[in-house]
Amino acid sequence: MDEQRERRADGPSPGWGGPSMWRHGPPWWNQGDGASGGRRLPWLTTLALTVFVQIGSGFAGHAQSGREQLDPYARVLLFLATAVLLFRHRFPRSVAWATAGLTLIYIGAGYPYGPVFLAVAVGCFAAVVAGHRRAVWSAVGALWAGHLLIAHWLYRWLPPGDDGARPWSEEVAVAVWVVAIVAVSELARVRREQWVKEGAERAQAARRRADEERLRMARELHDVLAHSISVINVQAGVGLALLDSDPEQARTALTTIKAASKEALGEVRQVLDTLRAPGDAPRAPAPGLDRLPELVEQARSTGLTVDVTTEGARAKLPPGLDLAAFRIVQEALTNVVRHSVSRHARVLVRYDKAKSDRGAPGNAAALTLRIDDDGPATGTDAGGSGNGLAGMRERAAALDGTIEAGPRPDGGFRVTAVLPLVADRDATTRTAPREDQ
Numbered sequence: 001m002d003e004q005r006e007r008r009a010d011g012p013s014p015g016w017g018g019p020s021m022w023r024h025g026p027p028w029w030n031q032g033d034g035a036s037g038g039r040r041l042p043w044l045t046t047l048a049l050t051v052f053v054q055i056g057s058g059f060a061g062h063a064q065s066g067r068e069q070l071d072p073y074a075r076v077l078l079f080l081a082t083a084v085l086l087f088r089h090r091f092p093r094s095v096a097w098a099t100a101g102l103t104l105i106y107i108g109a110g111y112p113y114g115p116v117f118l119a120v121a122v123g124c125f126a127a128v129v130a131g132h133r134r135a136v137w138s139a140v141g142a143l144w145a146g147h148l149l150i151a152h153w154l155y156r157w158l159p160p161g162d163d164g165a166r167p168w169s170e171e172v173a174v175a176v177w178v179v180a181i182v183a184v185s186e187l188a189r190v191r192r193e194q195w196v197k198e199g200a201e202r203a204q205a206a207r208r209r210a211d212e213e214r215l216r217m218a219r220e221l222h223d224v225l226a227h228s229i230s231v232i233n234v235q236a237g238v239g240l241a242l243l244d245s246d247p248e249q250a251r252t253a254l255t256t257i258k259a260a261s262k263e264a265l266g267e268v269r270q271v272l273d274t275l276r277a278p279g280d281a282p283r284a285p286a287p288g289l290d291r292l293p294e295l296v297e298q299a300r301s302t303g304l305t306v307d308v309t310t311e312g313a314r315a316k317l318p319p320g321l322d323l324a325a326f327r328i329v330q331e332a333l334t335n336v337v338r339h340s341v342s343r344h345a346r347v348l349v350r351y352d353k354a355k356s357d358r359g360a361p362g363n364a365a366a367l368t369l370r371i372d373d374d375g376p377a378t379g380t381d382a383g384g385s386g387n388g389l390a391g392m393r394e395r396a397a398a399l400d401g402t403i404e405a406g407p408r409p410d411g412g413f414r415v416t417a418v419l420p421l422v423a424d425r426d427a428t429t430r431t432a433p434r435e436d437q
Contacts, residue, residue: 041086049122050082053115060114068110068159077106081119085126092127093135099123100139104146110159121181128185129192136185140178147174219391220327232257256301263298288322289349292329296347299333305344306333312351317367321419324395325349325369328403331388332371332415340413342374366401367419375412392417 057078061070068074081102088095099120106116120143124136148171150158239253296306317325329347336345348370389405392415396403401419408414 046086053078053082053118056115061112064112067112074111077102078116081116085119085122088123088126092130093132095123096127096136096139100143104143107147108150108158124181125185129189136182144174144178232260286319286323287326289325295330302337303343304337306347308347310349315351315421321399324399325367325419327395328369328392328417329371331392335388336373339377340373341376341378345373347371366421369417371415373412
């Protein structure tokens with residue numbers, strides 16, 4: 001009984017007789033013979049074209065006294081020639097052939113020339129735009145060849161009986177008309193392909209920008225969390241070790257943990273603020289080398305002594321470069337805390353000058369950062385993600401800079417970054433932090 005109730009509630013199983021199969025029409029309805037099989041039927045344009053062809057053909061019949069007058073059979077042919085246009089997006093090839101064939105029958109029956117050719121133009125236009133050029137050429141070629149036979153040979157046996165051969169100038173006009181239809185259709189097809197290509201390029205560019213933004217946010221989060229968690233990890237170890245023997249020192253370690261976690265939360269919030277709607281007011285400036293003393297103080301709280309040396313006249317740095325320089329120093333010091341036995345590090349910040357044409361120093365050309373520790377490495381797993389050096393290289397490469405990192409001959413480790421101050425503008429914009437937007 002329960003199974004029967006479920007079967008009645010769910011309805012018939014899907015199949016050729018099920019409602020899900022026929023919900024949007026017969027199963028063959030949306031397949032079509034072109035790429036536009038899923039488009040809606042163009043009811044309004046087809047109805048308007050049908051009315052125009054019916055009325056216009058009536059006026060054409062009055063103007064062409066030598067042709068057969070419109071009768072119900074002619075009206076049916078005109079109606080069919082325009083009605084098939086309802087399916088021009090789903091079956092473009094078939095519709096192009098149908099309109100050409102019905103028009104040829106209409107002309108062969110001796111009915112007046114007129115707006116019926118407009119149905120052929122619309123059908124062929126839709127087929128060419130859908131990419132079926134061969135079908136269109138064959139359809140209009142057959143129409144022109146059939147008209148040639150009717151006008152110069154078969155007219156003796158076709159109505160109207162007293163009609164003679166058509167002048168050859170009309171054949172030239174028909175040929176020009178056919179070429180014009182195909183040319184306009186090809187122009188529309190090319191333009192449509194350009195629109196599709198441009199739309200695909202815009203979508204690809206949007207995806208690329210989104211990927212770059214995700215990478216930037218991941219890099220920022222890694223640098224912020226790696227440094228802060230390293231400080232918290234060291235201080236937590238100190239606090240646990242001194243909890244019983246030196247409670248006051250343990251209290252100091254807990255205070256440092258609190259300050260480091262608060263700062264980490266603030267910086268994470270800055271990074272996540274990039275998800276805010278554009279146009280919001282900035283909440284906090286992005287970190288730069290002006291916050292280097294704070295970074296040194298945090299490192300000192302972990303027991304690492306950092307000596308900072310500045311060479312050259314300090315220059316104003318672009319926001320993106322200033323942030324990258326700060327993150328590189330931060331990551332390098334984090335690696336010292338994690339991976340080195342040494343409790344002493346040295347940071348060199350050097351503003352290199354460019355040479356002028358006369359050999360005199362010019363404006364600052366590059367920023368050089370060098371971070372050294374005396375080693376040796378701890379040789380143990382520090383629990384990091386292993387992306388620190390990769391992140392530094394990505395930041396430098398985005399600004400056309402370079403990163404060199406490796407052990408020194410005396411057993412220590414050195415990280416050297418050279419960041420050109422006259423960097424590519426697009427790169428500077430690409431790496432400019434969103435925290436200060």
